[in-house]
Amino acid sequence: MSTLTQDDKKRAVARKAIDFVPDDSIIGVGTGSTVNFFIDELARIKARIDGCVSSSDASTARLKAHGIPVYELSSVGELQVYIDGADEVNHSLHMIKGGGGALTREKIVASAAREFICIADEAKYVSKLGAFPVAVEVIPMARSVVARELVHLGGHPELRQGFTTDNGNLILDVHDLDILKPLEMETAINQIAGVVCCGIFARQHAHVLLLGADDGVKVIR
Numbered sequence: 482m483s484t485l486t487q488d489d490k491k492r493a494v495a496r497k498a499i500d501f502v503p504d505d506s507i508i509g510v511g512t513g514s515t516v517n518f519f520i521d522e523l524a525r526i527k528a529r530i531d532g533c534v535s536s537s538d539a540s541t542a543r544l545k546a547h548g549i550p551v552y553e554l555s556s557v558g559e560l561q562v563y564i565d566g567a568d569e570v571n572h573s574l575h576m577i578k579g580g581g582g583a584l585t586r587e588k589i590v591a592s593a594a595r596e597f598i599c600i601a602d603e604a605k606y607v608s609k610l611g612a613f614p615v616a617v618e619v620i621p622m623a624r625s626v627v628a629r630e631l632v633h634l635g636g637h638p639e640l641r642q643g644f645t646t647d648n649g650n651l652i653l654d655v656h657d658l659d660i661l662k663p664l665e666m667e668t669a670i671n672q673i674a675g676v677v678c679c680g681i682f683a684r685q686h687a688h689v690l691l692l693g694a695d696d697g698v699k700v701i702r
């Protein structure tokens with residue numbers, strides 16, 4: 482029986498991720514409870530980095546509270562690493578993200594990085610994506626038209642109630658999608674007019690997965 486809680490595993494992968502932070506660099510930082518542990522670990526070594534590019538207002542606030550400089554993405558060049566959590570990750574290191582609604586900025590910052598380091602506990606490691614609903618960020622006026630298209634793709638979209646993204650948009654959480662080919666499903670959703678971004682990260686897949694398990698942190702490439 483496991484003696485480690487899910488938070489223990491998140492803390493362990495957050496600590497391990499520090500090994501992947503290059504000296505004197507600006508790193509991309511994701512969003513969520515696992516990343517919050519990572520930001521707290523980063524604070525301990527903040528003297529050896531130049532700062533971060535953040536993927537959400539929440540992460541920016543936490544970084545700044547630790548006195549870690551936060552830069553605009555447009556004012557920096559290519560990032561060496563982007564470190565973020567996931568809601569699900571498969572064996573090809575494709576992910577579902579967006580449980581916290583930060584998917585669009587996460588995908589943008591990830592696209593600017595050479596390497597995506599995913600930090601997650603083992604409950605999120607799956608052979609097939611899709612048990613976790615796919616978040617789709619939509620322009621508010623397109624909500625119904627996008628929802629109908631998502632039904633055509635086999636999903637059951639549900640509006641995330643009382644939630645607005647950092648970009649002022651809405652989230653549809655799409656249940657029951659049959660994601661046999663993550664890249665194809667990501668592309669199909671992205672092609673719907675009114676969609677800003679979808680939470681399938683197949684194009685911006687992870688390069689390294691740090692997986693928190695009962696017997697320690699596994700490094701999967």
Ligand SMILES: O=C[C@H](O)[C@H](O)[C@H](O)COP(=O)(O)O
Pocket residue numbers: 511512513514515516565566567568577578579580581582583584587
């Ligand atoms: O929008 C949120 C992000 O995609 C998170 O990376 C994802 O939801 C995982 O968050 P957590 O570490 O809290 O499980």
